[in-house]
Amino acid sequence: xxxxxxxxxxxxxxxxxxxxxxxxxxxxxxxxxxxxxxxxxxxxxxxxxxxxxx
Amino acid sequence: xxxxxxxxxxxxxxxxxxxxxxxxxxxxxxxxxxxxxxxxxxxxxxxxxxxxxxxxxxxxxxxxxxxxxxxxxxxxxxxxxxxxxxxxxxxxxxxxxxxxxxxxxxxxxxxxxxxxxxxxxxxxxxxxxxxxxxxxxxxxxxxxxxxxxxxxxxxxxxxxxxxxxxxxxxxxxxxxxxxxxxxxxxxxxxxxxxxxxxxxxxxxxxxxxxxxxxxxxxxxxxxxxxxxxxxxxxxxxxxxxxxxxxxxxxxx
Numbered sequence: 001x002x003x004x005x006x007x008x009x010x011x012x013x014x015x016x017x018x019x020x021x022x023x024x025x026x027x028x029x030x031x032x033x034x035x036x037x038x039x040x041x042x043x044x045x046x047x048x049x050x051x052x053x054x
Numbered sequence: 055x056x057x058x059x060x061x062x063x064x065x066x067x068x069x070x071x072x073x074x075x076x077x078x079x080x081x082x083x084x085x086x087x088x089x090x091x092x093x094x095x096x097x098x099x100x101x102x103x104x105x106x107x108x109x110x111x112x113x114x115x116x117x118x119x120x121x122x123x124x125x126x127x128x129x130x131x132x133x134x135x136x137x138x139x140x141x142x143x144x145x146x147x148x149x150x151x152x153x154x155x156x157x158x159x160x161x162x163x164x165x166x167x168x169x170x171x172x173x174x175x176x177x178x179x180x181x182x183x184x185x186x187x188x189x190x191x192x193x194x195x196x197x198x199x200x201x202x203x204x205x206x207x208x209x210x211x212x213x214x215x216x217x218x219x220x221x222x223x224x225x226x227x228x229x230x231x232x233x234x235x236x237x238x239x240x241x242x243x244x245x246x247x248x249x250x251x252x253x254x255x256x257x258x259x260x261x262x263x264x265x266x267x268x269x270x271x272x273x274x275x276x277x278x279x280x281x282x283x284x285x286x287x288x289x290x291x292x293x294x295x296x297x298x299x300x301x302x303x304x305x306x
Contacts, residue, residue: 007102010114010116011113012112013178016114016174016175017102017113017116017117020174023167023170023171024120027167031280032279035283035286039283039290042290042291043290046290046299
């Protein structure tokens, strides 16, 4: 592999290779980001509930 | 007197306690993330750039570096869930329930990735996106098992009953795991046979094998990270009325 363009082309299989990596990347990223956002949201709600209870 | 040594009993009760598990997760996560990113960085560089082009499949084979580790994880996570299910049923360990249900979305994701990347690899190599052969069909059943665990857990209001139900489902579904593993040997298929697990003489070149093993290890760390993130939410939900969560909220 000499050039960056050649690297991206993946010997003509660029579409299949890069789509595979992109889909995997997005799915794995969501699996971490979603629970982190859920936890933030939940902590906020619980804190609010606790304040009201006092 | 118990036949189990005291330190083990102490370790069991400590790790099994939700506040301990929660703070342990917080301590472990930065380390796990650092190791994961290093392995991922090297694995991608080695797999996409350093590894030589395959003489038969050209560069399309590079899909292997997500496809195979994802497929391994899809089996590994299901076995973890079945073991957690057994522990939960036998010893009523709360954390085992949490580990089981927190693993399900990640296992489902890896199964989905294995199926999709397999399809994207199959199209240029086999000329078709999908065949109803044993390997692909049993992997698809695995996806439905994961989704079954998730929806069963969501459908039952009482979380203790829900945990018991998914533990049983996870244990029953584990029969599918050896079927997936041996499917390429038991039935004729388009899917290629094992190239790595033939330990005596793996039929894959070392320069191709190393990135594969690095990616597989990276995915193991990723699983730990993602599972702990889901587990933290699950623990907070279950323990929201306890003293330690109230203290945690006051500190914020």
